[in-house]
Amino acid sequence: MKQMQYAGAVSRLIGELARLPGIGTKTAQRLAFFLLNAPPEVAISLAEAIREAREKVGRCSVCGNLTDVDPCPVCQNETRDKGIICVVQDPRDVVAIEKYRGFKGVYHVLHGALSPLEGVGPQELNIKSLLDRLAGDSVREVILATNPDVEGDATALYLARLIKPLGVKVTRLARGLPVGAHLEYADEVTLGRAIEGRLEIE
Structure with missing residues (x-):
């Protein structure tokens, strides 16, 4: 059966949307057809939101989280405990932990995990600025909240070996999280218990 051919502009729109994660053809x-059949302001509003986000959102100069103000709201919040830093792989993980509402420390976003097969080494991650944050005596604990999979575990072990000689307590989320799962998919109760039951890395 011959595949239907769309007009050039429609075909391009479908192709661009299909490049998004989790979006098949x-x-x-x-x-694409929803956007084409919806009132023009729907598509225009979406395009404007994408443009504005691309222009205004960047990385926080302190923690690396995505933000449209610098430093980000968490880093600016004087009620947060700056002595506890929770290290996560992605900005989505910050959102997941914030849903728990029980964590009162601050964050550090690595923007990935060590993966030699994919060419991701320490230099590709936001590690140097983390070590800079630990240079003073204000940080008491670093929680390694990387994903409980091979890459996440390797990243946590690498960071623990860098941080422990600095005299800072290093903990890892408790294994209430299923192995191989990502933090963004964990429910608030499971994630909360994992944070509360974190273990110090020897």
């Missing part, structure tokens, strides 16, 4: 087609 059929979903991209549905999204």
Whole structure:
């Protein structure tokens, strides 16, 4: 059966939407036709939101989280405990932990995990600025909240070996999280228990 050919502009729109994570060709087609059939202001508003986010959102100069103000709201918040830093792989993990509402420390976003097979080494991660934050005596504990998979565990072990000689307590989230799962998919109760039951890395 011959595949239907769309007009050039429609085909390009479907192709661009299909490049988004988790969006296959059929979903991209549905999204494209929704946008084409919706009132013009719907598509214009979406395009404006994407443009504004790309122009205004960047990395926090302190923690590396995505933000449209620098430093980010968490780093600016004087009620947060700056002596406890929770290290996560992605900005989405910050959102997941914030849903728990029980963590009162601050964050550091690595923007990835060590993966030699994919060419991701320490230089590709936001590690140097983390070590800079530990240079003073204000940080008491670093929670390594990387994902409980091979890459996340390797990253946590690497960071622990760098941090422990500095005299800072290093802990890892308790194994209430399923192995191989990502933090963004964990429910608040499971994630909360993992934070509360974190273990010091020897």
